[in-house]
Amino acid sequence: MTGITPPVVTVAAGSRTVEIDTGELLFPGLVLAFCLFYYWDTRALPELSMLYAGPLLYATIALALVTAAVQAVSVGGGDGSSDERVESAAAAFDPDTDAGPDDEGIFTVRSAALLVALTAGYVLALEPIGFLTATVAFLAATLYLFGERNPLALAGYSLGFAVGVWLVFVQWLMIPL
Amino acid sequence: MFGLLAPAAIDGALGILASPYVLFAILLGTAVGIVFGAIPGFSATMTIILFTPVTIPFEPTTALIFLVSAYGGAVYGGSIPAILINTPGAPGSIVTCWDGYELTKQGRAIYALAVSAIVSGLAGLIAATVLLIFAPPISEFALNFGNPEMFLLAVFALTIIPAAKGSSLSKALLAGAFGLLIGTVGNDPQLAQPRATFGQTALLEGVDFVVVLIGLFVLAEVFWLAYRGTVVTGDHTVQRGVSEVYDAARAVASRPAAFLRGALIGTFIGALPGAGADVANFVSYNEAKRWANDELADRFGSGIIEGVIAADSSNNATQGSALIPTLTLGIPGSGATAALLGAIALHGLNPGPALFDSSGDIVYAMILSLFVGNALILVYGLAGSRYFGKFAYIPIRYIIPSVAVLAVVGGFAVRNAPVDLYIVLLFGLLGVVLVVYDYPLVSLVLGVILGDIAESGFVTGWLLTGESAAAFLFNSYIAIGLLVLIALSLVVTAIKN
Numbered sequence A: 001m002t003g004i005t006p007p008v009v010t011v012a013a014g015s016r017t018v019e020i021d022t023g024e025l026l027f028p029g030l031v032l033a034f035c036l037f038y039y040w041d042t043r044a045l046p047e048l049s050m051l052y053a054g055p056l057l058y059a060t061i062a063l064a065l066v067t068a069a070v071q072a073v074s075v076g077g078g079d080g081s082s083d084e085r086v087e088s089a090a091a092a093f094d095p096d097t098d099a100g101p102d103d104e105g106i107f108t109v110r111s112a113a114l115l116v117a118l119t120a121g122y123v124l125a126l127e128p129i130g131f132l133t134a135t136v137a138f139l140a141a142t143l144y145l146f147g148e149r150n151p152l153a154l155a156g157y158s159l160g161f162a163v164g165v166w167l168v169f170v171q172w173l174m175i176p177l
Numbered sequence B: 001m002f003g004l005l006a007p008a009a010i011d012g013a014l015g016i017l018a019s020p021y022v023l024f025a026i027l028l029g030t031a032v033g034i035v036f037g038a039i040p041g042f043s044a045t046m047t048i049i050l051f052t053p054v055t056i057p058f059e060p061t062t063a064l065i066f067l068v069s070a071y072g073g074a075v076y077g078g079s080i081p082a083i084l085i086n087t088p089g090a091p092g093s094i095v096t097c098w099d100g101y102e103l104t105k106q107g108r109a110i111y112a113l114a115v116s117a118i119v120s121g122l123a124g125l126i127a128a129t130v131l132l133i134f135a136p137p138i139s140e141f142a143l144n145f146g147n148p149e150m151f152l153l154a155v156f157a158l159t160i161i162p163a164a165k166g167s168s169l170s171k172a173l174l175a176g177a178f179g180l181l182i183g184t185v186g187n188d189p190q191l192a193q194p195r196a197t198f199g200q201t202a203l204l205e206g207v208d209f210v211v212v213l214i215g216l217f218v219l220a221e222v223f224w225l226a227y228r229g230t231v232v233t234g235d236h237t238v239q240r241g242v243s244e245v246y247d248a249a250r251a252v253a254s255r256p257a258a259f260l261r262g263a264l265i266g267t268f269i270g271a272l273p274g275a276g277a278d279v280a281n282f283v284s285y286n287e288a289k290r291w292a293n294d295e296l297a298d299r300f301g302s303g304i305i306e307g308v309i310a311a312d313s314s315n316n317a318t319q320g321s322a323l324i325p326t327l328t329l330g331i332p333g334s335g336a337t338a339a340l341l342g343a344i345a346l347h348g349l350n351p352g353p354a355l356f357d358s359s360g361d362i363v364y365a366m367i368l369s370l371f372v373g374n375a376l377i378l379v380y381g382l383a384g385s386r387y388f389g390k391f392a393y394i395p396i397r398y399i400i401p402s403v404a405v406l407a408v409v410g411g412f413a414v415r416n417a418p419v420d421l422y423i424v425l426l427f428g429l430l431g432v433v434l435v436v437y438d439y440p441l442v443s444l445v446l447g448v449i450l451g452d453i454a455e456s457g458f459v460t461g462w463l464l465t466g467e468s469a470a471a472f473l474f475n476s477y478i479a480i481g482l483l484v485l486i487a488l489s490l491v492v493t494a495i496k497n
Helices: A022-042 A053-072 A109-129 A131-145 A151-172 B007-017 B020-038 B044-051 B060-077 B079-085 B091-105 B109-142 B147-165 B169-184 B201-205 B209-228 B242-253 B256-271 B277-291 B294-299 B305-329 B335-346 B355-393 B396-413 B418-436 B441-464 B469-473 B477-496
Strands: A008-013 A016-021 A073-075
Touching (some): A151 B396, B020 B079, B020 B355, B060 B079, B091 B277, B109 B305, B242 B305, B256 B305, B305 B335, B335 B441
């Protein structure tokens, strides 16, 4: 499998070891961060505004802590042999790739990460450089990333698809992109 | 019989359906659904979500009927690439590959595609009938729900998902609670004080859940596709001719029990929250195998038509029944129905128990359009699966960038707010994390969707019942019933884990 697996950190405390699957902390951690912001942002609001959101916020924090504790942390035996270790969900996760030999090397974590970066760049670039330019550049770059090498196909598809979307959304639906 | 239940609404609905625009919306929607469903990696959910912004300029009835038709078409369309190139167009068609692709290798693709079209269309008709029978009484009952009941209903919807899906209780509840919290972003309903809006004016109205859906179900799916890739194998010789279609009709007609079993399993599973076509086709296939005699059971997976019947009779049947909780209670059980509910809200209708009451004619028109749509699936499927099949061969490298662009543009188009672009991106990333660590996406989306109902139900109910927990929770027999159901689903989840 070509995936990346976040590390499992082992902390020894006396004779016992505590194993923490850092990947499992990811979502609870993100939720906690959002909760902290939410708490900070709403701390001055009147009680009536938070009648529902307040208890919900505390319940969410509690669930995040419980999930982090239950899913990520496991206490190993006295000698540190980790037969009780939590199976890392990321490690166990096998998307059952049926990619043939030609596809190997194209569909990887690296290309997925690059796609994320390109998409983020595309979103950021939309306003400063305009919809058409940004879209054509994004389409061409992504097509290239996933293995299209024919310059005619690259240019033609990027331009055609971008203009098509522009016609539908900007000209027809009047979306001020 | 139906006329007695809601005569005015049915009459109105039939009037709506008689309009040429609406009929055209069904014709076009079903075709669009089949085409996009046939593109590998393009699910019914994605099809509905990406077409929702395009329907904004149309009047609600035409727009929603178009989307419902596209939904049905896309579920059927997902089986086309499963049969032709061993790549399910959507998770609901994974099982179709097992025998369908084997048949293609034997040169009998047209036969398999025709059987798929026949059982999909017929099963869809059965499920639409079930919807038409059960939805009105349920919606009538749901009108008795007061504020505390609405809040408890939202809690129940969130607790039943891990029970139905068998996922971790704490993960499902955390995803649901986080969704509810996202749902509170924006002005509070009492004093209009901004909560966690990051200083964005657009967020004062809250986070639009169509935008969240685009992130979680479309952009995250594209990121995921970039890693997973797909397989496209070479051509096979295909037997053509009318005899293949004739054989297909005979194959289904001679196995009515197999077909009915699949359709009923699909109808039942579709009505459960959190379980849709993806679960139904596995269950149906396993049941078909279990009921078969030993000799036949061994041949499942080697290219027998029973396998295709089992898979495709179940997945299309989930649509009609999945609409029962969606239209009557405002609780979508799957990504596709959540997307449809998003479209309903976007077109200014109020999803929830009052939907039938306030917009009965539109809702009935949607339900009745399913009958036309599923009959069309049969016609399109038999006449044109060969042409629709061409879409199965679109290389994934073209699908990834195109869908990414549509996700970004669609996210913006929902309400023309630049901040929504970042929300789509954020939820796209979050969606990948959730899938990898096995959090149910539906829980999060459901939380966001139910946020408003839950908040107003809780706050109004709390103030009306004199701010006492006992009076709130035991407000009525319905409330007590919901409490029992919540407890039951928690117990079921605990046992399953």
